[in-house]
Amino acid sequence: MEQSKTLLGQMDYHHHCGKTTMALVELVRSQLIFCALAVLAEERKPLECLDAFSSTGIMGLQWAKHLGNSVKVTVNDINESSVARIRENCHLNKIRTVAKADEMPDAAPEISDKDFVATVEVTNMDANILMHMRSFDFIHLDPFGTSVNYLDAAFRNVRNLGIISITSTDTSSLYAKNTHVAKRHYGCNLIRTEYYRELAARVVLAAVARTAARCNKGIEVLLSVALEHFVLVIVRVLRGPSLADESMKMINNLIHCHWCEERIFQKEGTMIEENPYNQLPCDCHISMPGRSAVLIGPVCLRMFCFTSIESSFDRMLSAHSNSFQMQNHTPGIHP
């Protein structure tokens, strides 16, 4: 079985790709994350990166195999059987495993190790503990469900100008089915709208920006994607209280009209406006008085700006065109 030239055991492959579309979407997700890491690998060497919820090892093994000595990869999972599976997949891919990062070679493998194409560190820890104990340049979070419980640890120790990639699969709350759960996890008011996926990405980004700010860090949004079963956001970490303050300015509420789905970010400021409905461009509140508008949020004003990952992304998009939808603009929400 093959995925991006990285071998996985038979069972693992089916675990990943029950359906063809799912397989493609997963491939796209892993390629997006890979692109972000590849960009960072060009900026600093060697780069310490963490696949914190590795499961089969699919992500981390690809990084090690394709980026070679420019990355020092740690693949982690709390589950012992997952770790055993990671080791099997390493074996299958001729990747040497070490238990501690300081056992990793700085240069090409020794002559006696010439059969190995790469080395990874395999750890069996709670991701929160690992991230509190050690610093990384690149962290990939992919827990079951919401990622909010792991953001604090990730942002506490990540190196300045490093990158954090966050996959959230709690789409029932993010896509406004279980709004009470969204309230609990993200402190956010949500309702189902025609742009619910975009909102989901904005909700996650607001949570990420708040966490970073608690650690006196700001974020630059590199990418945000909301597909069928996950929301992926990739951010650059910018250290410093003033950058944290700048990021907090990216968070605001949205005023949304129930009738026509018109929406606008609430005006800045702490003054209570007599008629906030006036901020909406539509006049439904006049023609249909009553509860025509709701407050959604807090959400992030910035979605993503293509920066250096643009070219890799374009290449990948053309290879997989028509097979998936990207939210690469902000339909109707300003700015």
Ligand SMILES: C[S@@+](CC[C@H](N)C(=O)[O-])C[C@H]1O[C@@H](n2cnc3c(N)ncnc32)[C@H](O)[C@@H]1O
């Ligand atoms: C959604 S799966 C990861 C999928 C994987 N990243 C991939 O692309 O195939 C979540 C994994 O996180 C592991 N896990 C759950 N809680 C954890 C924790 N607190 N620390 C580390 N790993 C954890 C589970 O054992 C599981 O293998």
Ligand SMILES: [Zn+2]
């Ligand atoms: Zn309206």
